[in-house]
Amino acid sequence: MSIPTAPTIVCSALSFAWPDGTPVCADLDLAIGSGRTGLIGVNGAGKSTLLKLIAGVLRPTGGTVTVGSDLGYLPQHLPLDAARRVDDVLGIADTRAALLAIEAGDADVRHFDAVGDDWDVEERARAELDRLGLPHVDLDRPVGTLSGGESILLGLAALLLRRPEVLLLDEPTNNLDESARERLYDAVRTYPGVLVVVSHDRVLLDLVDRIVELLPDRARSYGGNLSAYLELLDQERATADRLVRTAQTELRRQKRELAEAQVKLARRARTGRKAQLEAGLPKIVAGKLKRAAEVSAGKLKGTHEGRLDDARARLSEARDAVREDQEIRIELPETEVPAGRTVLVAEGLNTSSGLFGPTGLDLIVRGPERIALVGDNGSGKTTLLRLLTGAEQAAEGTVRLGVDGVRLLPQRLDVLDEDATVFANVRRFAPSASDAELRGRLARFLFKGNRPEQVVGTLSGGERFRAVLAALLSAEPPPHLLILDEPTNSLDLASVRRLEQALDAYRGALLVVSHDRPFLAGIGITRELTLHRGTGLTPPDRAVEDADPMPRHG
Incomplete structure (x- = not known):
């Protein structure tokens, strides 16, 4: 398997909406290259839908998806016919049948064409099953006799046997027991091609090289694994919160200075009128002085109001930078059970x-x-x-x-x-x-x-x-x-x-x-x-x- 160096998956202005008009993504731009990428986002962000668009299971309503290499896709819910045999899911049933025919003495050329260079296909299949903790699963066994976790591992074994250069995994650790998860972690850790995984599994996401987060208006890429992403996110949130506090302080200061300026202007106006009356100035001179004072007061007031508007704008920008992810708010009933009951x-x-x-x-x-x-x-x-x-x-x-x-x-x-x-x-x-x-x-x-x-x-x-x-x-x-x-x-x-x-x-x-x-x-x-x-x-x-x-x- 050759390892691509240029971006292998490119989404350009990608848009998708369900038949009822519900939008999932709009004008999404995303490029994914070699290594392991963890795709995360809140429920409903469109992670599984994006994998289906990349895999060609769904067609975009706008934009394009380009995949530059052979692709394998393991969906979250693997649709398997219970009557199918394990070798059929692995994609080796026809090759096995041809091998058995040749071993039985049938030299028909179509059997040799079916085998090609895969004379060791059974050994490779057994090796993949053993590696993923399925040594007890016979190649002739019906899929319906496997547990949910075993079915997921079987689907992964089928993909690894194919050796695609691009592998898409959607919540692969769901329903897997602890030992099965460890085997899947090892498969992900050693996968040599381009791997994109949608998961909430924190251990699995710490094995990736980068995190791509799907946000409502874009996809954002972070270098490093989940732990590095969470640390960076905490830093960004702390910085954003600090900017909000600074902007709030500045807004309060500008409001205070505007109020103080208005008091000064009112006091100055009263003092000016009193001086004019005491000096007995002609009306035309008094009017000019009044207009000049009003212009000066207006400029001063405008300056403070402009600063106040700027402070409000900075506060608005600071608040926009604070992430407020849509999270469920769970309030469990007050159901205390006495100790020992x-x-x-x-x-x-x-x-x-x-x-x-x-x-x-x-x-x-x-x-x-x-x-x-x-x-x-x-x-x-x-x-x-x-x-x-x-x-x-x-x-x-x-x-x-x-x-x-x-x-x-x-x-x-x-x-x-x-x-x-x-x-x-x-x-x-x-x-x-x-x-x-x-x-x-x-x-x-x-x-x-x-x-x-x-x-x-x-x-x-x-x-x-x-x-x-x-x-x-x-x-x-x-x-x-x-x-x-x-x-x-x-x-x-x-x-x-x-x-x-x-x-x-x-x-x-x-x-x-x-x-x-x-x-x-x-x-x-x-x-x-x-x-x-x-x-x-x-x-x-x-x-x-x-x-x-x-x-x-x-």
Whole structure:
């Protein structure tokens, strides 16, 4: 693979709008060259749409996109037919079939044409699968038997096997467990071509060579990784805030000087009139003196008013330089749970396939503790959350709840009615709230103006997350136990910080499935449990006999 030196991706006056007229970008100019580029921006900024425009999945409504090299694209949601085989996704099914035919003694020339120079294609495919942590995935296996994380890694393996000079990745670490993320980080770190990645993963974004931030009116490029970008952003914000304070001080000074000048002019005018009366000057002379004084006073006043206008303009410019990113404002209900109170108890919980081992799974949640649930892809983390909340029926065991408000934020965000508006969905969760209250809550999640009337089925991934979160946190009764399944997957970096702050202030109990280590550190996890397929939790939670008596389900 040759490494391009000139810009490989060039967007010139690029514009795109959805069929309903909703604009995504307008007259965007952007050039991306060799190395690794992290593409960031708030939810709705158009990051995924831009990747689709570069990949040719979407056609621009204006301007041009030029890609000077072979391109590979891994979308955020990989559309895979469950019946397809792994070798077909890898793009080697025809070559494998030809190799098998040749090995069986069929010397037809079309088989040799199909193989070409790829006599080692199976070995290379296995090497890529092994490198990405999929040594157990057979080439003949149906895709439908893979987990979500395994499917993402399979899609990446297919691209790496092709060796494109330009690689586009859209949120590649979503749904990946910790070991899978490490393998993906290694693949990104060693990729020799041009790589553009859309991500909120702070570890991944610290591996890039530059950050491109999509702003409402332009794309801005920063040299260095995410940490360098955040440091520079903090410096810019501090400078902008300092300029605002300086401009405010100057504006106050100019207002004070104008007021003092007006007092002096009024005093001078009174003194002049008195002197004229005492001197008994003729009217014509007095009139000339009065006009001269008025001209002088007008010039002085104009000078001060001009300085005041200049001070106002400098303050306006300084305020414009202060970044005010659109971030969700999360206000969690006051749902304090007393220390030591039993919130949830699971005993002998299991599925029909025995996912949690021969004796099932035991778990107890007490008081306002914060539990992180981690584990490899396919270990059953999402299944466990659904069993705990009653969204799925357990084959064995029971679940006892000691609080009324238990809410699950699912990974698939499938708790809303796709055909109803955002407002109607939130109303369903909070039937007693007034329209004004609901619109106020939605505004804090950036659904302002007529945005609450948008149909859920038309929302982007980040918008959908905000709508689900608004619905769950508006629910009646308010949640004393929040159960979150990979909550940072669809959030921009600013909103992740807001979510961390909100959860850090939350007084109820938390059970969080996440592989985002900085996020878990930010919300103050007090206990970490690892789930293993076929064996249950590590460390095992067996202290359920001391739990308070509570209603059972399951």
